[in-house]
Amino acid sequence: MSPPQDRGRAPSIRDVARLAxxxxxxxxxxxxxxxxxxxxxxxxxxxxxxxxxYRPNRAARTLVTSRSNTIGVLAALxxxxxxxxxxxxxxxxAREQGYHVNTANLADTSPAGIADAIEHLMLQAIEGLxxxxxxxxxxxxxxxxxxxxPFVSLQSTGRRDHLALSVDQVTGxxxxxxxxxxxxxxxxxxxAGPQDWIEAEARMRGFLxxxxxxxxxxxxxxxxxxxxxxxxxxxxxxxxxxxxxAVFAANDEMxxxxxxxxxxxxxxxxxxxxxxxxxxxxxxKHVAPTLTTVYQDFHEIGRRAVALLLNQVHGTERIEVEDxxxxxxxxxxxxxxxxxxxxxxx
Amino acid sequence: MSPPQDRGRAPSIRDVARLAxxxxxxxxxxxxxxxxxxxxxxxxxxxxxxxxxYRPNRAARTLVTSRSNTIGVLAALxxxxxxxxxxxxxxxxAREQGYHVNTANLADTSPAGIADAIEHLMLQAIEGLxxxxxxxxxxxxxxxxxxxxPFVSLQSTGRRDHLALSVDQVTGxxxxxxxxxxxxxxxxxxxAGPQDWIEAEARMRGFLxxxxxxxxxxxxxxxxxxxxxxxxxxxxxxxxxxxxxAVFAANDEMxxxxxxxxxxxxxxxxxxxxxxxxxxxxxxKHVAPTLTTVYQDFHEIGRRAVALLLNQVHGTERIEVEDxxxxxxxxxxxxxxxxxxxxxxx
DNA sequence: GATCCGGATGTGCACGTTCACATCGCTGTC
DNA sequence: GACAGCGATGTGAACGTGCACATCCGGATC
Numbered sequence: 001m002s003p004p005q006d007r008g009r010a011p012s013i014r015d016v017a018r019l020a021x022x023x024x025x026x027x028x029x030x031x032x033x034x035x036x037x038x039x040x041x042x043x044x045x046x047x048x049x050x051x052x053x054y055r056p057n058r059a060a061r062t063l064v065t066s067r068s069n070t071i072g073v074l075a076a077l078x079x080x081x082x083x084x085x086x087x088x089x090x091x092x093x094a095r096e097q098g099y100h101v102n103t104a105n106l107a108d109t110s111p112a113g114i115a116d117a118i119e120h121l122m123l124q125a126i127e128g129l130x131x132x133x134x135x136x137x138x139x140x141x142x143x144x145x146x147x148x149x150p151f152v153s154l155q156s157t158g159r160r161d162h163l164a165l166s167v168d169q170v171t172g173x174x175x176x177x178x179x180x181x182x183x184x185x186x187x188x189x190x191x192a193g194p195q196d197w198i199e200a201e202a203r204m205r206g207f208l209x210x211x212x213x214x215x216x217x218x219x220x221x222x223x224x225x226x227x228x229x230x231x232x233x234x235x236x237x238x239x240x241x242x243x244x245x246a247v248f249a250a251n252d253e254m255x256x257x258x259x260x261x262x263x264x265x266x267x268x269x270x271x272x273x274x275x276x277x278x279x280x281x282x283x284x285k286h287v288a289p290t291l292t293t294v295y296q297d298f299h300e301i302g303r304r305a306v307a308l309l310l311n312q313v314h315g316t317e318r319i320e321v322e323d324x325x326x327x328x329x330x331x332x333x334x335x336x337x338x339x340x341x342x343x344x345x346x
Numbered sequence: 347m348s349p350p351q352d353r354g355r356a357p358s359i360r361d362v363a364r365l366a367x368x369x370x371x372x373x374x375x376x377x378x379x380x381x382x383x384x385x386x387x388x389x390x391x392x393x394x395x396x397x398x399x400y401r402p403n404r405a406a407r408t409l410v411t412s413r414s415n416t417i418g419v420l421a422a423l424x425x426x427x428x429x430x431x432x433x434x435x436x437x438x439x440a441r442e443q444g445y446h447v448n449t450a451n452l453a454d455t456s457p458a459g460i461a462d463a464i465e466h467l468m469l470q471a472i473e474g475l476x477x478x479x480x481x482x483x484x485x486x487x488x489x490x491x492x493x494x495x496p497f498v499s500l501q502s503t504g505r506r507d508h509l510a511l512s513v514d515q516v517t518g519x520x521x522x523x524x525x526x527x528x529x530x531x532x533x534x535x536x537x538a539g540p541q542d543w544i545e546a547e548a549r550m551r552g553f554l555x556x557x558x559x560x561x562x563x564x565x566x567x568x569x570x571x572x573x574x575x576x577x578x579x580x581x582x583x584x585x586x587x588x589x590x591x592a593v594f595a596a597n598d599e600m601x602x603x604x605x606x607x608x609x610x611x612x613x614x615x616x617x618x619x620x621x622x623x624x625x626x627x628x629x630x631k632h633v634a635p636t637l638t639t640v641y642q643d644f645h646e647i648g649r650r651a652v653a654l655l656l657n658q659v660h661g662t663e664r665i666e667v668e669d670x671x672x673x674x675x676x677x678x679x680x681x682x683x684x685x686x687x688x689x690x691x692x
Numbered sequence: 693g694a695t696c697c698g699g700a701t702g703t704g705c706a707c708g709t710t711c712a713c714a715t716c717g718c719t720g721t722c
Numbered sequence: 723g724a725c726a727g728c729g730a731t732g733t734g735a736a737c738g739t740g741c742a743c744a745t746c747c748g749g750a751t752c
Contacts, residue, residue, distance in 0.1 A: 012708050023732045028710060036729050058471055059414065060708035062405035064737050070470075084430040088451045095450065095463075100470050102416075102446055105434045117441075124416075124446050125404055228632045253629060260632040283599060286574045286606040288634040358738050369702045374740060382699050406738035409707050695751080702745070707738105715732070721725090 011052040020048035031056060062125065069099050071309060072126035074117060076106040076133045077226065080253070081281040082298050083133045086154060089302025090130055097310055102126060106138070109196075114141045122147055128309040130154070135196045150312040152305050155198045163308055165321065167301060169199050172294045172326030173206025176248050176276045179292070179328055181214045184337035185246040185274060190221040191234050191258060193250040203250045203278060219244060224254050231257025239265040245273060245337045252277035252284045252293055259287070259333065270335035280329055289332035296326045357398040366394035377402060408471065415445050417655060418472035420463060422452040422479045423572065426599070427627045428644050429479045432500060435648025436476055443656055448472060452484070455542075460487045468493055474655040476500070481542045496658040498651050501544045509654055511667065513647060515545050518640045518672030519552025522594050522622045525638070525674055527560045530683035531592040531620060536567040537580050537604060539596040549596045549624060565590060570600050577603025585611040591619060591683050598623035598630045598639055605633070605679065616681035626675055635678035642672045 013031075017024040022045060029037050030045045048054075062068045071094055075083055091101045102124050104117040114137060121129065122145075129151035131138060142151065143161055153164045180188050190207045193200025204221060211218055222238075224230045231254035238244070239261065249255035255277030259269050269275050269289055277284060277293035284291040301324060308321065359377075363370040368387060375383050376391040394400070408414045417440055421429055437447045448470050450463040460483060467475065475497035477484060488497065489507055499510045526534050536553045539546025550567060557564055568584075570576045577600035584590070585608065595601035601623030605615050615621050615635055623630060623639035630637040647670060654667065 009707095013710095014708080024708090025710085025733080026731060029731085032710085036731085038730065041730080055468065057409070057708050058469055059405045059408035060737090061710075062737095063403070063409055063708080063739090064710045066737080068405065078434050079427060079431045081425065081427075085425045087449075088424050088453075091449055091451050092453055095466055100448055100466070102448055103433075103437055104441065105437050107434075107438055120441055120446070122401065123404055228629050232632060256629050257632045260634070260636075263634055283574050283602050283629060283633070286578060286603045287629075288606070288609055290606075355737095359740095360738080370738090371703080371740085372701060375701085378740080382701085384700065387700080403738050406707090407740075409709085409738080410740045412707080693752105697748105697750085699748090700746085703743085704741105705743105706741085709737085711734105711736080713733085713735105716730085718729085719727090721727105722723105 010057070011054045012057070013054075015052055016045065016048045016054050019052060020045045066125075068125040068127055070102055070124060070126050071099055071306070071313075072121035072124065072129045073101055073103045074106065074121065074129060074131045074134075074138065075103060076109065076135065076138075078103070078105050078132070080226070082251075082279055082296065085298035086132055086302035086305070089299040090306050093303045093306035094310075097306070099127075099306075099310070109135060109137070111137060111141055114138050115145065118142065118145055118147065128152070128313045130305050130309055134198050135194075136198060136201075137196060150309060152309040152312070153198075154301055154305055155202065163312060163321075165301060165304055165308065166323045167296065168323050168325045169202035170206040170209070172278065172296070172328075173203040173248070173250075174210045175206075175326075175328045176278065176292075176294050177207050177210035178214075179330065180246045180248060180274055180276060180334065181210065181216070183246075183274065183334060186216050186337070187219065187244040188216070188246045188248060189219045189238065189244045191231065191247055191249040191254050192221045192223050193226050193254075195223060200250055207248055224250065226251055226253060228253040228257035228260075230254060232261045234258060235261025236265070239267060246275070246334070247273065248276045250278055252279045252281045252291060255291055255293070255333070256283075256287055259289070259291075270333050271338065274334040274337075276334060278326075285329075285331060292331045292334040293329055294326045295329050297324065300324065356403070357400045358403070359400075361398055362391065362394045362400050365398060366391045412471075414471040414473055416448055416470060416472050417445055417652070417659075418467035418470065418475045419447055419449045420452065420467065420475060420477045420480075420484065421449060422455065422481065422484075424449070424451050424478070426572070428597075428625055428642065431644035432478055432648035432651070435645040436652050439649045439652035440656075443652070445473075445652075445656070455481060455483065457483060457487055460484050461491065464488065464491055464493065474498070474659045476651050476655060480544050481540075482544060482547075483542060496655065498655045498658070499544075500647055500651055501548065509658060509667075511647060511650055511654065512669045513642065514669050514671045515548035516552040516555070518624065518642070518674075519549040519594070519596075520556045521552075521672075521674045522624065522638075522640050523553045523556035524560075525676065526592045526594060526620055526622060526680065527556065527562070529592075529620065529680060532562050532683070533565065533590040534562070534592045534594060535565045535584065535590045537577065537593055537595040537600050538567045538569050539572050539600075541569060546596055553594055570596065572597055572599060574599040574603035574606075576600060578607045580604060581607025582611070585613060592621070592680070593619065594622045596624055598625045598627045598637060601637055601639070601679070602629075602633055605635070605637075616679050617684065620680040620683075622680060624672075631675075631677060638677045638680040639675055640672045641675050643670065646670065 013027045014024045017027045094101050104121050131153045151162050156164045192204045222234050235258040277291050280293045280295035284293050359373045360370045363373045440447050450467050477499045497508050502510045538550045568580050581604040623637050626639045626641040630639050
């Protein structure tokens, strides 16, 4: 005598209703925590659900309510620590609110690749979109394709067509640079990220502001690609000139590659050159020398992004957006500038 | 004279049909690439879709076909390089097949946390599940909750109730250990991962096999938690004993923390102690000293997982599962054992 | 020239849920 | 004691799509 619901199809709200001897609507009410249900009835319905191993069908619910309970994440470089951490935090926060997360990675940063990823997400009927590690182009495509759902970016973009978390990358970068200046460095090079990345641009801006404030001469920044390999390459080029005493790298990976190149060239960090990174990835405090960097709370950033987005989706009251200011963490890769004949005066 | 479809509701297949002067079924056929449609009719329908900015409603489609075109990913430690890379690869591969990816992270590895994440994914009506960086417990919970969809694990679990990629961690770990033995090391310590992790257990097994084969004495392995911080802690403890000449760490992060501790204690790597890691994260080749490690192609692993899973989902012919064998990468953190009075003999 | 066949298209229903509205019985009020 | 009001429940329709089946038309077959 096997249970009768073995007919291939999953049990529906109506099967539950039949077993509990109520109408399908009553079952629906139990599901949605409707107030006016007699406790006794509710209990009977829950019992029936348990017996039948009932699971609500989200497709059906989405169809009728046109709410998918899903948010999309558009991510670039999702394999690196920062974005990956934020994605995980987003997933956590979304789950807490009963939301699902659908991720699309930007393998390819061409407009076509971007449009493709967005199109993919839109097929899923997402209610909102979080854009991670964004590039300027992404927002242009996004604006052009009028997706019809609110979206949040993890970095201030300056655009007015969407919400953005204010992570004050400019201040973070400025503090990093000021730290070097405070140690007496006057010849500082910036190893930047790709300039179509919003955060790369912001970090460069912070650097330039600090240099400008201190009235120092400007070395042309080097445009990198965020990778440790590029850091190494850039370092190899830099050692040929040796017209600097410190480098501010736009992220930790590049900083680590950079230090490797300096080491290979016989330069001591921080004895000969000071290096500052950005992000404070977990290994930053363990590499040799330990890396002075700027800490970002990626987890908190992810959480806030979801809060902001869902707030917007549900259209309730405006949430206050507080600035997140990254924090300088001083470690062993920076030191006062070496006193040398040529660099003492002025 | 604004377009007439501004009535709030998104255009449906029927709106398109009306505009193209065909039946809704014809539109459906165009959508699904049905063969018997006159090119002229198809064109007219496509035109109408374009005009109305029509987008198929996935919820409706899922409801009627009971295929969600979505796979789930259950991930632990998704913020680290390996899992994050595999997740990105999974997303890519799935997207190529028109599939969406829904991720749930295991913040908390308690059975309740695991069950919660699985339940969350099941609500989404996924067609299959990829389990990343799995712990033994996950599969127990998974087996117990009889989710009714195929799932694939990224590591061989030895269980028979699901598919698994064969990434031969055991061989990888054995090669790492043999490399140390080949350099003359006889006192080798293993800094392992948590033993409820399948890959940690496999790496430990490879280590033990190599030690056993070489008939060396066994140092009790240290059980870590994968983090660089723990590596540092373990290293600080180890330097008090100094009864070893090499350490094989179960992943690169711990290896980096370890080297930091040795450095702080005045030990030279590889002069006094050799260190091997596992994974070959991008910074491994840039830290000081550059880290000898075992390379894993996380991207390929992710791709194969999707291929295997979708193959299972569609029930076509069995796919051949080829072993992926990780590759030893020798760098600067390992060297022949130092010749010292006590260790020359034997 | 009647018949059959297959290509091209249309008709109605089903999927599982929620929404709007209807119904029923009980309580309290004047 | 009639009636409003409300709590508890039921009824039917709708959401947008795909499937099974029906229909229509033109050409090939004998």
